[in-house]
Amino acid sequence: MGVLDLTCDDNVTTRVGNKLKGRVALVTGGTRGIGAAICRSLASQGAVIAAGYSGNDQAAGEFRDAFTQEYSTSISTHKGNVGDPGDCRRTIDDVIATHGRLDILVNNAGITIDKTVLKMSDDDWYNVLNVNLSGAFFLSQAALRHMAERGSGRIVNVSSVIGEMGNIGQANYAASKSGLFGLTKTLAREASRMLARSGKLTDPDGIGLTINTITPGFIATEMLEHIPDKVMEQILSQIPLGRLGKPEEIARVVHFLAADASSYITGQVWGVNGGMDM
Numbered sequence: 001m002g003v004l005d006l007t008c009d010d011n012v013t014t015r016v017g018n019k020l021k022g023r024v025a026l027v028t029g030g031t032r033g034i035g036a037a038i039c040r041s042l043a044s045q046g047a048v049i050a051a052g053y054s055g056n057d058q059a060a061g062e063f064r065d066a067f068t069q070e071y072s073t074s075i076s077t078h079k080g081n082v083g084d085p086g087d088c089r090r091t092i093d094d095v096i097a098t099h100g101r102l103d104i105l106v107n108n109a110g111i112t113i114d115k116t117v118l119k120m121s122d123d124d125w126y127n128v129l130n131v132n133l134s135g136a137f138f139l140s141q142a143a144l145r146h147m148a149e150r151g152s153g154r155i156v157n158v159s160s161v162i163g164e165m166g167n168i169g170q171a172n173y174a175a176s177k178s179g180l181f182g183l184t185k186t187l188a189r190e191a192s193r194m195l196a197r198s199g200k201l202t203d204p205d206g207i208g209l210t211i212n213t214i215t216p217g218f219i220a221t222e223m224l225e226h227i228p229d230k231v232m233e234q235i236l237s238q239i240p241l242g243r244l245g246k247p248e249e250i251a252r253v254v255h256f257l258a259a260d261a262s263s264y265i266t267g268q269v270w271g272v273n274g275g276m277d278m
């Protein structure tokens with residue numbers, strides 16, 4: 001089996017149940033890679049899924065067909081560029097119009113345009129910042145209004161271990177991913193204050209409104225396909241657990257943070273990286 005084997009691993013797929021029945025989850029970049037695994041994981045507990053993507057209609061169609069065969073819960077797909085504030089607001093509106101509510105937002109869509117600092121163009125910098133960081137801001141802003149009104153919700157941002165460690169050739173990516181830490185903590189503080197002001201913070205039956213970030217290490221998805229073998233060898237040598245992560249291993253942590261019972265966890269950064277950042 002190659003290091004980039006992309007088949008779904010049933011051993012780490014969450015057990016089937018109904019803990020998220022009635023919840024609606026929007027997962028950006030939800031039709032491929034880590035996002036698709038997150039959609040499956042949330043659906044396995046009964047969540048209705050809205051999966052975002054930017055342009056790959058074929059992958060979106062295939063994902064939707066496979067999902068429909070696998071799960072009884074419904075799914076919608078939403079095409080749009082998270083690097084565009086208007087598309088972010090429209091997507092949130094579309095999801096609420098389609099499903100009547102939005103309980104869980106997973107800001108997962110992300111891109112890389114790798115170049116060393118001296119070779120990086122203005123566009124290389126801004127495109128990555130727009131998609132990876134501004135996208136999470138504009139989607140969260142629109143979702144927060146709706147969630148705060150209802151007094152409950154979950155936002156999970158998908159950052160990266162590179163946001164904690166930096167990486168040669170990834171100044172734009174690393175900056176965008178560390179930017180998510182500050183965004184997460186500020187959103188968490190503001191969300192709690194909003195709930196406090198509306199008297200919903202201490203509701204004993206409430207599940208609260210929490211915002212967290214996860215930092216995956218190197219995960220076997222198409223995003224890593226362009227990495228030369230020699231560089232991959234070097235990467236693997238830096239991972240104490242000696243292998244790439246699986247998308248399902250990221251999905252299960254997102255799932256945990258999205259659960260009702262995780263209501264006392266907010267503003268936190270969760271590492272899932274095979275021990276890379278020790």
Ligand SMILES: NC(=O)c1ccc[n+]([C@@H]2O[C@H](COP(=O)([O-])OP(=O)(O)OC[C@H]3O[C@@H](n4cnc5c(N)ncnc54)[C@H](OP(=O)(O)O)[C@@H]3O)[C@@H](O)[C@H]2O)c1
Pocket residue numbers: 028029030031032033034035052053054055056057059060080081082083108109110111131158159160161215216217218219220221222223224
């Ligand atoms: N793979 C890793 O090793 C790794 C490690 C740490 C963190 N991460 C982070 O995890 C997240 C998912 O990564 P992945 O490896 O699963 O990526 P991937 O396989 O390349 O999939 C990316 C997904 O994001 C969507 N997307 C890309 N640009 C978009 C845009 N401008 N607007 C809306 N959607 C857009 C893509 O849509 P289309 O299908 O239409 O192109 C696709 O569904 C990213 O934020 C990435 O930075 C990944």
